[in-house]
Amino acid sequence: MPEHLRALIVIVFVAGVVFALARRPATDLMAYSDFKRRRNLWFALTLVAFFSHNFWVYAAAATVLLTLARRRERNPMALFFMLLFLIPPAMVPVSGFGVINYLVDVNHIRLLTLCVLLPVALSLRRQSDTLSFGRTWPDRILAASLVLMILLYLRDTSVTDTLRQVLYLYVDVFLPYYVASRALKTMSDFKDAMLAFVLASFVLALIGVAEFMRHWLLYNGLLEAMGVQWEMSGYLSRGGSLRASATTGQAIVLGYVMSVAIGLFLFVQGYVRNPLNRLLGALLLAAGLIVPLSRGPWIGAAIIVVIFIATGKRAVKRLGLLALVGMLSLPLLSVLPGGDKVLDLLPFIGNLEKGNITYRERLLDNAWIVIQRNPLFGTFDFRNTPEMQSMIQGGGIIDIVNTYIGLALRIGLVGMTLFVAFFVSILLAIRKNMLLFPDKEAEQRQLGRALLATLIGIMVIIFTVSSITVIPVVYWSIGGLGVAYAQMVRTLRHSHATDVAHAALQPR
Numbered sequence: 001m002p003e004h005l006r007a008l009i010v011i012v013f014v015a016g017v018v019f020a021l022a023r024r025p026a027t028d029l030m031a032y033s034d035f036k037r038r039r040n041l042w043f044a045l046t047l048v049a050f051f052s053h054n055f056w057v058y059a060a061a062a063t064v065l066l067t068l069a070r071r072r073e074r075n076p077m078a079l080f081f082m083l084l085f086l087i088p089p090a091m092v093p094v095s096g097f098g099v100i101n102y103l104v105d106v107n108h109i110r111l112l113t114l115c116v117l118l119p120v121a122l123s124l125r126r127q128s129d130t131l132s133f134g135r136t137w138p139d140r141i142l143a144a145s146l147v148l149m150i151l152l153y154l155r156d157t158s159v160t161d162t163l164r165q166v167l168y169l170y171v172d173v174f175l176p177y178y179v180a181s182r183a184l185k186t187m188s189d190f191k192d193a194m195l196a197f198v199l200a201s202f203v204l205a206l207i208g209v210a211e212f213m214r215h216w217l218l219y220n221g222l223l224e225a226m227g228v229q230w231e232m233s234g235y236l237s238r239g240g241s242l243r244a245s246a247t248t249g250q251a252i253v254l255g256y257v258m259s260v261a262i263g264l265f266l267f268v269q270g271y272v273r274n275p276l277n278r279l280l281g282a283l284l285l286a287a288g289l290i291v292p293l294s295r296g297p298w299i300g301a302a303i304i305v306v307i308f309i310a311t312g313k314r315a316v317k318r319l320g321l322l323a324l325v326g327m328l329s330l331p332l333l334s335v336l337p338g339g340d341k342v343l344d345l346l347p348f349i350g351n352l353e354k355g356n357i358t359y360r361e362r363l364l365d366n367a368w369i370v371i372q373r374n375p376l377f378g379t380f381d382f383r384n385t386p387e388m389q390s391m392i393q394g395g396g397i398i399d400i401v402n403t404y405i406g407l408a409l410r411i412g413l414v415g416m417t418l419f420v421a422f423f424v425s426i427l428l429a430i431r432k433n434m435l436l437f438p439d440k441e442a443e444q445r446q447l448g449r450a451l452l453a454t455l456i457g458i459m460v461i462i463f464t465v466s467s468i469t470v471i472p473v474v475y476w477s478i479g480g481l482g483v484a485y486a487q488m489v490r491t492l493r494h495s496h497a498t499d500v501a502h503a504a505l506q507p508r
Helices: 003-026 032-052 055-072 076-083 108-126 137-156 159-183 187-214 220-226 251-271 275-290 295-310 315-335 339-345 355-373 403-434 443-461 471-505
Strands: 092-095 102-106
Touching (some): 003 032, 003 187, 032 220, 055 108, 076 108, 076 159, 076 187, 076 471, 102 108, 102 159, 108 159, 137 159, 137 403, 137 471, 159 471, 187 251, 187 275, 187 471, 251 275, 251 295, 251 443, 251 471, 275 295, 295 315, 295 443, 355 403, 403 443, 403 471, 443 471
Antiparallel strands (some): 092 102
């Protein structure tokens, strides 16, 4: 039996287990009909992908299925999140038919965005209750960033390539942010969408555990069967163990997704009635975070948990208890069988692969030299500089393992500042609106806590990894959720003030 079909058996079994266990707790937050329809679509598209043996056959079938599903979907972001990690996002070029080399690159995420989010974005623009783009500070900062990038593309590339990059910016950046920031308007919308992300991450987590235990990257065979080349799909190990990646292409990206899922899970788990189901979900995400063996996401996940606790009730007591557990676990690991291996993997403590830390330090030093030559707007050919050439690794690549450094090199300190300002403005809006609810157990405040912690965790993790594969679409979408949250709270406050004023005018 071909490798990809053997992998399909494992994937379908693993996903079947996850969806079977999640069915009852999921209905605490979403309608069973929605859960069933999205689950069935996940299985259908997975089967189509593995039996298509060609990306374009898959794309054609997926376009039909996604179009039909969108018409029945009441929460497009939930559908988007549920299918976001379905197959690896390997790029496939669309032929230029002899006129130009190629038209555009397409992958699963762009196909999903065009079929699900684009029609929704066009519909939202026509709705009277949709906030116009440009009305919020994140909108304006994002617009400035996009304009800057387009102008820099005109500076350094051809007009044809610039048009291509404009399309990518619209599909990869604007649409996920815009739909996430406008389509979610009620608490039930947030619960539905965030649970969909968590459910998709549950499947990824268990697939990652299977890869780790079997030393087998399950989706590599699919790419080979489709005839798709992807440089991200290689085997990586650490401490003699395979670093799982599932559909994300890189172990650190899988860890990043698990960290984000943990942040969203901190909110949705509060609505799951059965404590055992909450525990199983937490353990599964923890396992999914561990098996990539990526230390950056471990730090990010820890920060997410700490911030979520710090912004809740009895914060000092709970943080103290968490610190105590952490301190007691270290000496316990040192005496347990295999504990030394675990300690060696831990950030700031372990000694395994310290060369990665040295590489990151050299990258910061060398990149700063290059940035100073073009500090404001950077340059697209920064890789050709002597300092960057000295960073070439064994595989012949220069790995810019830091999103902020990559931005500063490519679009300068101005572009990087706009990027950071975008997320900072969202964080400030979340915190401001979260504090409007003095009751720390209010669900609106709980949602704000989860989004605040998750976004801060994302900003920490991307300091350790460049924006590859699914990383950007996740942070643009979560940023959009933060804007939607702030807008929802403003609407609630305005509605409450109107009701109070109306009641005061009633005759007594």
